[in-house]
Amino acid sequence: MVNTATRKEANHLLEGIAGAGATLRDDQWAAIDALVNKHQRMLVVQRTGWGKSAVYFIAAKLLRARGAGAAVIISPLLALMRNQVVSAERAGIKAATLNSANMTEWETIQQQVVSGDADVLLISPERLNNPDFRDTILPRLAAETGLVVVDEAHCISDWGHDFRPDYRRIRDLLAGLAPNIPVLATTATANDRVVEDVRTQLGEGTGVLRGGLDRESLHLSVVNLPNPTERPAWLATHLKELTGSGIIYCLTVSAAHDLADALNSVGWNVAAYTGRTEAGERERLENALINNEIKALVATSALGMGFDKPDLGFVVHMGSPSSPVSYYQQIGRAGRGTERADVTLLPGSEDKEIWDYFASVSFPPEDRVRQLLNVLHDEPQSTVKLESQVDLSRSRLEQVLKVLDVDGAVKRVRGGWVSTGQEWLYDAPRYAGLRNARLAEQESMLTYQKTDGCRMLYLRKELDDATGTQPCGRCDNCTGKRWSTDIDAEVSADVDKQLNTPGVTIATRKMWPTGISVKGKIKGIREGRALGRLNDIARGPELKALLDGGVYSDDLWMAHIIEVLKNWDWEQRPANVVALGNTDPQASALVWEVAQAIARVGRMNLAGFIPVASGAQEVVAQNSAFRVEALLSLWDWSGGLRLVRGPVLLVTDVVDSGWSVTVAGSGIAQQSGEQVLPFALASKG
The missing domain is CATH 3.40.50.300 (P-loop containing nucleotide triphosphate hydrolases)
Structure with missing residues (x-):
């Protein structure tokens, strides 16, 4: 690499990005100088709007002009970086992207980078552990790149507000770099703990450029x-x-x-x-x-x-x-x-209730993780197959696998996931610390x-x-x-009318989960309706009061129920009403009362009540496969239903995943040959 980059060159590039007359501030130039002229590793923590993207695009171009390889920018924001990329290209900075949508072009794009037709290669952190990318492209990038940029670097940290396990894979890329390759990590949202965590992962000698966070506007x-x-x-x-x-x-x-x-x-x-x-x-x-x-x-x-x-x-x-x-x-x-x-x-x-929900789906307890490790072996298994063996939802299962992968206990290969056989320790103090940190953050927002x-x-x-x-x-x-x-007052009346109009859709499940005792397409269930969602801004509090109190009033609720039924665009009006039992006796009583009222007002046949089987416990399984298996034995079908010819309105209290009404409705459809229309007082989603 020859000669030293000058601030004049950098300002010229900035004018191409930001317009004529634009000049770099001293702190922006300090970051560029450290990367281009001193080949340092830098963590830049600056407020939103400071110009972090301009720094790394300009540094990439200056390094490229001095014979360095293309810069690799790792960012979770590829879909949202369109305008920055367009601005960079106006300054003559050529950018290419590797993503899941252009996998067939990866080799061509890589050749463009090697041949000098691209100054910047943008990739998402998820690419780092794609087997083909990890094993073939990543080593070449580490050997040939002139600059590595880790955008939104707080995602590296367990303590960051947007932690992503794939970001910890960046350490593998950094470990393969030559000592003189500069690295830039950027973020606008990091406290001292996150700064120290990120700097540790970037390595000794990492400089920190940290500015004030006030925004005068x-x-x-x-x-x-x-x-x-x-x-x-x-x-x-x-x-x-x-x-x-x-x-x-x-x-x-x-x-x-x-x-x-x-x-x-x-x-x-x-x-x-x-x-x-x-x-x-x-x-x-x-x-x-x-x-x-x-x-x-x-x-x-x-x-x-x-x-x-x-x-x-x-x-x-x-x-x-x-x-x-x-x-x-x-x-x-x-x-x-x-x-x-x-x-x-x-x-x-x-x-607070919403915060608690999102906190509840954080890293699972040790016994659940051990369950996952015990079913993994040398033969690759997809997440779909693993889902039928481990009681974790799809999103949590994928998250845990990524953490275990980074920790070395499992590995992603073609066809799914395998065990490495490496011993893995559940870091309970770390996860407890994370929970405590989140609780402290919640209290801080209440104080704000x-x-x-x-x-x-x-x-x-x-x-x-x-x-x-x-x-x-x-x-x-x-x-x-x-x-x-x-x-x-007039605006309030119109808004209230819109928000309080009852009726939300209950989506239809199409297929049974993989690896359980029922298989294939689900038949006999039609799209359902609920009065509203429990987290609705307007309807939610009233629905919670109804469910918590377990008391049904014709005067209060029947008009809403009638409106939902009236606006329901079913192919054929239901002829039967069936109440679905619950492990909570109060909820079952409420559902039965509502079913009776609907049958009476709608002049439908009250076909009966499906009770919970003796000794059955509430189904708490998290993923679809485990939940369906448990629901298949939840109800007692021995009493039978007194159905007449025509569709069945299946009444329940709350729909969450939709599997309860699907399993029960499928049972009714199989016995009667009639279509089933789920109706719930409330939906959780």
């Missing part, structure tokens, strides 16, 4: 409404006071869709954006927000790191994230290129909501920002200026 506030169910109406009333377009974050997918529907019903042009949104639709919605074609995206955390809209005017949270770190990361989307952006938190009474001090200063201290000593002078507590809690 952000005006933080919290709106605590006496009745949290009024939050959608409050937002619909005050959205006109928020400048430009922005993001409204919700904690769950269903909440995002419900809120988007409610805001659209009163004339606001918004769209839901969640983990269930298709990739092409995500790109369309991102562009719609970037081009100010819509007022807001109502999003889950699926819209998070990597989304770049400099003039984003506001971020509202309908419900609080569980940690200050994740909250700071999400609000950092706003106000990058504006003088002012409003950041408003609307806490909900359901927040109640504090009468500077809100920005509070967040900065929680992220261990040593420069955070002075109040921001902009938040509601600093200025004394607070949002009015007034709600337009």
Whole structure:
């Protein structure tokens, strides 16, 4: 490699990315200089909007111009980095991507990198443990790269708010690098503990460039409404006071869709954006927000790191994230290129319950992990096959396998997973520490909501920002200026009507799980309905009260039930009503009472009640295979049903996975030959 890169060269490249007249700040140049001229390993912790992507694109190009190999950028945000890549290409920085969608082109892309036709190769952390990639391409990358960039480096850390096991595989890539190959790790969201964890994994001598986290454009506030169910109406009333377009974050997918529907019903042009949104639709919605074609995206955390809209005017949270770190990361989307952006938190009474749910699906207990290790052997097994042998949901099973893989106990190969035979120790203190850390973060968010001090200063201290000593002078507590809690009565009525309209779909299961006693396609079950979701912003509290109290009132609920049945687009009206028993006697009594009322009002045949078998216990299995096997013996079918000809309305209290009504409904369909329509008082999803 020859001659030293100059700041003038770097500024010229920055102008290509950011426009004429753009110049690097001293701290940005310090990072580039350390990488290009000193070949150091660097951890850069800087606030969102600081310009981290510009640093690594410019460093990659400068190194390339001096004979180095292409840079390898590892990022979980490939789908959200489109605009950064386009900006880099305007500056003559050529980028290529290896992902699951272009596997057949991997060899061609690799040749482009080797031949100099690409300056930057972007890959996701998941690629690092793809067997073909890991065994053939990764060693070549380690030997030929001129720079390694680990974007969103907090994902390396167990303590990070977005830990991803695949990120720990990065150590294998770093271990294969020549000593003079520079490495850059970047993040905007890391406290002292995460910084130290990441720096340790990057190796001795890693330099840290850490800046202040204040964002002078952000005006933080919290709106605590006496009745949290009024939050959608409050937002619909005050959205006109928020400048430009922005993001409204919700904690769950269903909440995002419900809120988007409610805001659209009163004339606001918004769209839901969640983990269930298709990739092409995500790109369309991102562009719609970037081009100010819509007022807001109502999003889950699926819209998070990597989304770049400099003039984003506001971020509202309908419900609080569980940690200050994740909250700071999400609000950092706003106000990058504006003088002012409003950041408003609307806490909900359901927040703690949602936090507890996500905490409950963290790393499983030791006996469950040992169960998984005991069924693995030399013959590769797919996750689908393992799912029928280990009581873990698909997502948790995949997560645990990745952790065990990084720890060396299992290995991913073609065809699935195998055991390495290496001894593995369950690090109980580490997992207990993680749980305690999450609980502390939750308490910190509750304190943030109640504090009468500077809100920005509070967040900065929680992220261990040593420069955070002075109040921001902009938040509601600093200025004394607070949002009015007034709600337009007409808007409130329209929003309430939309949110309280009963009826949500219960999806149909198509196939029985693999490896159990029933096989193939599921027959006889049609799409079902529930009155609402337990986590609905408006309907949820009333449904919980109904289920907890176990008392049914015709006056209170029958109108809702009739409306759902009336709007149900079934092929043939049900002729029978059957009540499905529960291990909870109170729930069974409630379901029977509701079934009787439906049969009476709808003039249907009350065909009977399916009781739980004597001595049967509640089914607590987590994955589909174990759950279905347990449900197959849960009910007592000996009493029979008094069915007449025609479809059967199967009434239950709560639907979660949908397997209860599927197993029971399948039994009815097999006995009678009639179609079964599940109906639940509430859905959990």
